[in-house]
Amino acid sequence: MNLQTDWSKIRKHFNQSFKSNLHVSIASVGSDDRPTVTPIGSLFLNDNQAGFYFEMFPSKLPAHASINKNVCVLGVNSSRLFWIKSLFKGRFEHYPAVKLYGQLGEKRKATDREIARLKRRMRSTKGLKGHKYLWGQMESVREIYFQQAETINLAKMTQEL
Template sequence: MNLIEDWTKIRKHFNQSFKTNLHVSIASVDEDNNPTVTPIGSLFLNDNQAGFYFEMFPSKLPKHAKNKKNICVLGVNSNRWFWVKSLFKRKFDSYPAVKLYGQLGDKRKATDQEIARLKRRMRMTRGLKGHKYLWGHMDMIREVSFQKGESINLKEMTREL
């Protein structure tokens, strides 16, 4: 998978993954080299093999960003119809899962445009009681840059991708 050539497909995959899972998983390593995984519901990919997530709830990723910035982000399309259709056809029409390898960047105040992207994504939950608690006061983001992308290989079912 070529990160630059396939970036549009990768972004599309992560948007679809969010629709089915409401999060991605970010793996990082602590100061003792122990792996850990953090669910993040606010990862946004930009046009330039980079992105950001809103950093309000994660506690381990900010600590890891100080010394061991390497991460792996996993996005899985868990849509049942996508899987049933693919199993019936014996092939996937698009990636079932993609891993992005990158580095945690700076933490900074979100721009108005970044906050607008979050509001658009979470608009369907606006009327729910927990919406304001979870997404009402997010204003700090962590930048992320990616150096490598990898689609999940499921042999014959992903051969044509």
Template sequence: MDLIENWTSIRRHFSQSFGSSLHVSIASVDEDNTPTVTPVGTVFLNKDRTGFYFEKFVSTLPRHAKRNNSICILAVNSSKLFWLKSLFQGRFDRYPAFRLWGTLGKRRDATETELRALKKRLKSTRSLKGHRYLWGDMTVVREINFHKGEKINIGKMTETL
């Protein structure tokens, strides 16, 4: 899959996935090449096939990145309406999931633009008590550079895409 050609639809899909699942799954490997999957709700994709996530609760990703900075991200649109409509029609009108491969970059302080993006995503929870506990002091991000992507096919349901 060509990332340049498909980047806009990938970004749109990631946005829809966060709307339905509230996270994506990031896979990494430890020093024994044992895979680990981490749910992360603060992944953002930039316009240039890069991205970042806020690094507050993730502990395995930075540890694994010291030895092997390769990752794979799976974003699934889990919207019940999307799935029920697709099941009723017998086909998906867009891919239900995307997988992206990339490498973790440096850890750094978030920019004002990145903090605004986080604030916008979490706007609906701002008045809730748990919001402050989970996202109140997110200030550090980890950069991601993507080099490969894949549309997830599900047999006859995606064959017309």
């Protein structure tokens, strides 16, 4: 998968992944060379092969960023309907998972536009008690600059893609 030419497909995939999982997974490596995976529920992809996430709860990911900025972001479409249709047909119409390889940028204050994107995504949970705890005070973001995209190969199921 080509990062530049397929970027709109990648963005669509990650939007579908968020709808079915409410998060993506970001893998990073610390100073002890031990990898870890962090679930992030606030990743947004921009138009320019870059994105950002709100950094309030992660602890290892920011610590790793000061040592090794390389990350891998995994978005999986876990929609039951998507999987059942694909299993019935014997093939996927779209890739079930995409990995993005990139580098973390610096943590900074979120712009009004970024906060508006978060509010729009989370509006369906606005009236719930946990909404305020999880998304009420999001103020800082960290950018991610992507260099490579990779699809997940599931033999014959993804052969025709």
